[in-house]
Amino acid sequence: MNANALSPRGIVLFAHGARDARWAEPFERLAAKLRALSGSGTQVSLAYLELMTPDLAGAVAAQVAAGCTSITVVPVFFGQGGHVRRDLPLAIDACRAAHPHVDIRGTVPVGEDDAVLDALAAYCLRQLS
């Protein structure tokens, strides 16, 4: 690691997880797109609530070990149920307690974004034609 480099920033894509390994494929494609777009100064990781690894604590610890001092956690969920409203804030609080010198913040879930909903609507429309 180049000690003179600016600290990398981290982004963690937080998803639900599933028993079937193939479930993670779209998230892996999303992470690859994000790596291509965000450049070498950004660490992009996946983390899962359950059934897959790493969990949020593991993904954040790895980004901290890589030198990140600022980490953004994006919930890749459509709706805001208990996982986003209750489980994720608790997990983020635990990460902050473990890494008090690191700025860790969560965003609203992707499903709240109007441009994301527009892309979903466009996909649905294409299925009708």
Add this chain to the structure above:
Amino acid sequence: MNANALSPRGIVLFAHGARDARWAEPFERLAAKLRALSGSGTQVSLAYLELMTPDLAGAVAAQVAAGCTSITVVPVFFGQGGHVRRDLPLAIDACRAAHPHVDIRGTVPVGEDDAVLDALAAYCLRQLS
């Protein structure tokens, strides 16, 4: 109902469901966008795998009752786990058996679509700036 009108087509947005009623908000926004885009000849409905109503059978029966002879079921899921690979095909088969004169087909989930993933990646990038 105007017997001379063309049969409406149906689209059912199939989502997981959750205990928290607020969870459904993005799906309701998506349905509203789709209604605005697709016009009066298209019936747009939501259906849920569990914890919310209607289920797929109920949503399809309502569209058939409204005169739809062609129904497209879009899984609003990111990943393809057991719900999409196993539960949904069974539910679609049951709908076909209940309505043998109706063309009912399922599409690949929204999370497989490259433009949807691009919109997700763009959202994630905006969270970093």
